[in-house]
Amino acid sequence: RAKKDGRNGYCFFTPQMQARSVRNLEVENALRQAVARNQLELYYQPQISAVDGKLIGAEALLRWHNPELGFISPAEFIPIAEESGLILSIGEWVLRTALTQLKSWIDRGMSPIIVAVNLSAIQFRHATLPQLVSTILDELQLPPEFLELELTESAAMHDPVAAIDIMNNLHGRGVRMSIDDFGTGYSSLSYLKKFKVYKLKIDQSFVRDISTDPEDKAIVNAVIQMAHSLGLKTIAEGVETESQLDFVRSQLCDEVQGYYFSKPLPAAQFEDFARRDRNMLY
Numbered sequence: 001r002a003k004k005d006g007r008n009g010y011c012f013f014t015p016q017m018q019a020r021s022v023r024n025l026e027v028e029n030a031l032r033q034a035v036a037r038n039q040l041e042l043y044y045q046p047q048i049s050a051v052d053g054k055l056i057g058a059e060a061l062l063r064w065h066n067p068e069l070g071f072i073s074p075a076e077f078i079p080i081a082e083e084s085g086l087i088l089s090i091g092e093w094v095l096r097t098a099l100t101q102l103k104s105w106i107d108r109g110m111s112p113i114i115v116a117v118n119l120s121a122i123q124f125r126h127a128t129l130p131q132l133v134s135t136i137l138d139e140l141q142l143p144p145e146f147l148e149l150e151l152t153e154s155a156a157m158h159d160p161v162a163a164i165d166i167m168n169n170l171h172g173r174g175v176r177m178s179i180d181d182f183g184t185g186y187s188s189l190s191y192l193k194k195f196k197v198y199k200l201k202i203d204q205s206f207v208r209d210i211s212t213d214p215e216d217k218a219i220v221n222a223v224i225q226m227a228h229s230l231g232l233k234t235i236a237e238g239v240e241t242e243s244q245l246d247f248v249r250s251q252l253c254d255e256v257q258g259y260y261f262s263k264p265l266p267a268a269q270f271e272d273f274a275r276r277d278r279n280m281l282y
């Protein structure tokens, strides 16, 4: 963002900044329309037990296809949604849609699984979030333990004292929390200990070269050991190969998620995947 000089309103952009802000505005306007027209979609990626290969959860991930702009990644549009304030209505839509989907899967006979929903830092800090979560769960008559809220490590550590209160509130309502992209932020272990979290999600950047990079091996081993000694579960993100799977299992990682099992899927395809009830590890 260009800085505006306070006194004379003088503003200057480099060509790259200008190109970026034009694109941002274009995406922001299109996103506003997409929200109003209900054009966002959720895909679901399986989360699997590393112990017995059972399906235990689904991470809900936003997908957006715009007729003019094409597919836009959440990595691009989530920050724009945060800057423009759209994130609160998008976040509420994601919560409601993911839980409504879970309810309908259960009603159709699928064994209950956990639905994991990503929270933006802004959504997490918004005062009405805990009540909103309870209201949606009540409306759908779903027990709170079917919901897991994923918060990135950097969002949790941004204001850890405030985060403790919010997590206590959500935990009191029976909702689980996990720390996403763990290892990429700056965790203070003394705060981590005070967070009411259930699971650490080991960032995929550590998993990618795990078969060849001794330092990544050491990091993943250390995170799993630390998590377990704090009574937390672990899930490895971005598992794409059998050798990555073998390594994280050898370190007693609890759960796995990644293209090796499945890409994020539209709801109907996720349901087909779930119905093939089997050991999904091999």
Ligand code: C2E
Pocket (backbone or CB within 6 Å): 045, 060, 061, 062, 073, 074, 075, 078, 094, 118, 119, 120, 150, 180, 181, 204, 237, 238, 239, 240, 257, 258, 259, 260, 264
């Ligand atoms: P994340 O929550 O860490 O999600 C994991 C990302 O890794 C997803 O990208 C997923 O499609 C991708 N992924 C999963 N398995 C593999 C694999 O084996 N290999 C590789 N290379 N990638 C894999 P996606 O869907 O593009 O989402 C990117 C980020 O956007 C998410 O990272 C999350 O931070 C954010 N995001 C997505 N949906 C939402 C949402 O509903 N709300 C909020 N606040 N953020 C969201």
Ligand code: MG
Pocket (backbone or CB within 6 Å): 059, 118, 150, 180
């Ligand atoms: Mg996530």
Ligand code: MG
Pocket (backbone or CB within 6 Å): 180, 181, 201, 203, 204, 237
């Ligand atoms: Mg992640």
Ligand code: MG
Pocket (backbone or CB within 6 Å): 181
């Ligand atoms: Mg991420």
